[in-house]
Amino acid sequence: MSGSFWARRSVALYLLAWLMLGLLIAGLLVATLDAGLGPSLLFAVPLMLCYACACGFSAYYLCRAYPLAEQRLRAVLSVFLFSASSAALLWCALGSAWAALCAWLLPGEAVVEVTRPFAALMFAIGVLLYWMTAVAHYLALEFDRARRAETQALGARLLAQDAELRMLRTQIDPHFLFNSLNSISALTSIDAGRARDMTLQLAGFFRQTLGLEANRKVALREEVALLARFVAIEQVRFGPRLAFEQKLGEGTEDCLLPPMILQPLVENAVKHGIGQRLEGGAVVLVAERAASLLRIRVENDIDPDGRPRSGSGIGLENVRQRLAAAYGVEASVHWTRDKNTFRVDMMLPAETGGE
Template sequence: MLGAFGTRRSTALYLAAWALLGVLLAGLMVAAGGAPWSASLPFAVPLALAYGCASGFSAYYLCRAYPLATRSLGTVLGVFTCSAVCAGALWAAAGNGFAESLRPLVPGLPPMTRPFVALMFGLGVILYGLTAVAHYLALEFERARSLERRELEMKIAAQEAELRMLRTQIDPHFLFNSLNSISALTSIDPAAARGMTLQLSNFLRRSLGMDAQRKVALDEEIVLVRAFLAIEQVRFGARLRFEHLIGEGAGQCLLPPMLLQPLVENAVKHGIGNRLDGGTVSIAAERAGALLRIRVENDADWDDASQPAAGCGIGLANVRQRLLATYAHAASVHWTRHDARFRVDIALPAESEPEKEK
């Protein structure tokens, strides 16, 4: 079924409206002809329901055949005027025939006088026109919803494509730096280079197995960060230290996969790697109401020209773009230097999987 009969709810509402019109028609018969309600209702209500179904289907298909966007107003008015007149005449004739067949079964049903037949004809024309207007409104509403849904689907598709692009940007960048580290170790410590290669293989197997579109828990992200730092620790040894403090409820909060990895990579490359005595990379996270706050810090030299400038660098730019694509303006990322430490602060909506909620 189409039009007003597209769903059970719309069908029920449509038929209820026409049943009410039948009751009003019965009231006119009682007021004008003095017919009792017991005779008027069995005549008027079924007749109104039958006309509602017939005019509903007819008007719906005509509205589809003559859309307002592509047809001239004169053509539409002409088609529906002729259709309304024909429908009104058929309804008046059907009413007259129905009354004659019903009269032996329903005592008190008055004869169909010419004024009443003319009244039925006029009501039929008006009701057909109102039905057509209602169908045009419904079709326009349906078209607007379809366009809105299509626009939303296109927006989601564009967002997913952007997230995939940003995710694929991380992997070559990390792999390039890791291979450089392995290359540097091959001439210094071949055994360490082999160990780093195996750890890199395990890390890539774990990271590539993560769905770029599925958010992961912060605890899972920390495990990945530890695996990355284990790779780098083959080269840096005791010079590279790692600390993390995850507040209650923060570990179960969800975030885009490998969001922290480029920040930790920058901390090692631009911070720890440029200090003779190394330093510490620390991650702190806490859930503050509806927000998850994450801080990534590392020791850094203030006079080191290799430190990333404001808003520059693949790591910071990638994190900012991924947060914008995923959360729009509900998330933020800021960086600063404080007490010989380079600090990145991230705030994003605190989301948790239902089964992990406490």
């Protein structure tokens, strides 16, 4: 039998409650009917445990067959009134037979006698206990239903988050690929050798990213290695005009972050920053760990006389959405521009593989 009510711990607590009730009734029999303690215990405890099993199984299946959310209250009350009355009558009959057997087993002892008033009291107690058991079953089933619904809702949220992460992750490859192919196309007519080198670098880059999964985070050192390969691709086109510098603080290389979360930032820095300057410039990556936070900054030189960027491009928006999907409000990304520099600051929880 399944269900949270019939888990081992719940069954033990259920039978313990009925055992305590049996001891209480045995004490009342001793106090009110002048029966002996031994005969009272022998009469009450087995009888209560037997009725506990009968009530438990009967009420459980009826509660499953007549859920409150799908049945009329009148029909449910009628079914349980009939079932409780039938179970109580059978319990009274069993009690009378058990009392006779106890009297035969314990001759000369002050045994319990099942008189008509006592049988009527047993019947009322039996109906009440059956109804209480049914209420307990309904509560347990409702709790189990709510827990399953919560688990399903959590699973749906996780699936939706995973789908969103995959969608955002797949936006990166075409965006970067289109830009790289345009660059290769431009180099083909100018310098076929450099175009070939860039094609090989591009193939190596995508080969390295094939194993990355959108919902599995990578260490910062792996992300920086991908950035180095990406910069090597761009340096085929820009040559000495493009410089890349990385400053990784202590304890940052093992921190985890979504794969290729920094690549769009560096790509934007190259395309909108270095690419707009005749003399070129540098892209600088800085990572620092402050307690439970990881701070990452990507900054690049820009043309002070060029058109200001609005900050609403695919790369920056993609980064913002991926951080929101992965960390919620625990992560943020902001960008600023001064006269000669464009800066993107990212802050996210400092997670490592051992945490």
